[in-house]
Amino acid sequence: MSDITSQTLTSLVKNIKEKKLSSEEVTKAFVDRSEKSKELNSYITEDFSNAIDKSKKFDEKPNLDLKLPGIPIAVKDLFCTKDIRTTAGSKILENFVPTYESTVTQNIWNEGAILLGKLNCDEFAMGSSNETSFYGNVQNPIDKGLVPGGSSGGSAAAVSGQLTPITIGTDTGGSIRQPASFTGTVGLKPTYGSCSRYGIVAFASSLDQAGPMSQNVEDCALLQEVISTYDNKDSTSIDFKRGQYSKELTKDIKGKKIGIPKEYRVEGMPKEIEELWKKGIEYAKDCGAEIIDISLPNTSYALPTYYIVAPAEASSNLARYDGVKYGFRAKGENLIDMYEKTRSEGFGSEVQRRIMIGTYVLSSGYYDAYYLKAQKVRKLIKNDFDEVYKKVDAILTPSTPSSAFKIGEKKNDPVSMYLNDIFTVPVNLAGLPAISIPAGLDSAGYPLGLQIIGKAFQEQEILNLAYAMEDKINFKNKITDWWIK
């Protein structure tokens, strides 16, 4: 089979289970394509020869009852992987080799998957274009010179470019959904507490969630089923009854009530996005869903709130990088000088900016005016969702206010970069699940995504809606393999 890398995860699993393909054949195909795809700069650390060894071992005694039997998977370099370097896209962790495994990745290996390597991301997941990574820009497989989005940019590029059948990213303010939208792929941010945060390099702990990024909804459901487990090593992991998401997947969404929030019609939004949204509404109607106009009145306050809460949590989470216990150390004249130089040389400029914002809003005299105020606004934003969920089952919005932009275009304007997350951030503040599915192309041929936001713990509901709509949309990603010589 020559077209192994263009197969969906579901089809690869089926072929391995039916012994039509071996794990070694599949792994070699993805390794080979990854080797030819260096120009995308998707990987920070490759683990190709180990992956092939592991695939051979799998084939010697294949356990075909597993959910991901011998499937090679590359993961975002924010997940700690035992004995494999984990950088979080930062210079400060350039030589960090974890002695333990994150729960989410462990869940994947337990189901038979094999690590291909660690994927590029914005430094400490802070960014929307993958340009803050110490390890360089990632190219969007859609077109040369285009950002893949961020922070899970390497992950999105790797799925879209078919370097891995599926992957996992993390989403603090849109870091799974925005890059999925920019690369024509599917990305799910689960409910806060659904996937364990244990072993994920922390950014903003009250917002961070891991989730799948895939070629289609069915694959996404299968991986979500594997990674979502209750974990006592994460004190905010929630013990609720998780579904068999892939088995319970259905296109029957008749009578489901979908809300359309008027506040997401933002000023300056390109006409193409507006059109896409309208088309999305028609698709949902075609599937038998009922459309209801709703209001989320505090939407415009979500981004300002996020840019207090997330940096505040980041500034305290990143206090651990002091050049003593692990990570990069700069030489200093004394202890304090060593700390200050280590952090100044070890962190990139966006991370420093956010640590500074966070430190400021938590500092004496400003705490009430900024941090406490933001927590109160966060409550109002969550109340908005609680209120509309009395009337609707889910909410449909565009995923991003634009398609992918050029590398360098927004790099020097932090606020315009932050505006990218305008539709995704409210979901993290309220702790809800949301999925982005590719829904069309703009005039330049760049993908655009639609976002379906669900009630807490109702991943199945939004997966079903996405599954039904995906069928109607019938999106085809235009990947020309321009980077393969």
Place this chain on the structure above:
Amino acid sequence: MSIDLKTIKHISKLSRISVDEQKAEKLAGDLNSIFKFIEKMNELNTDNVEPLTSVAETTLKFRSDEVKNQNIREQIIKNSPEDNEDFFVVPKVVE
């Protein structure tokens, strides 16, 4: 409100990130434009609103407070930039 260089120096000290003049000026510019955008939040009346600290509406689970001898001393020290036997080494702090 505007964040001046003196404030930048103060925050840099609190966050243990060294900042030279040039970097301080760049940061002041960036932070001022970011805070101008953040100030929008103040339009909202939040009197009598409870601050939301966590969206996970569950009570923390208790576990027994047991000492576990996992014997991971070597693992803990493994990634340190400088160590000496079982200790992290830092620049001299007492004369």
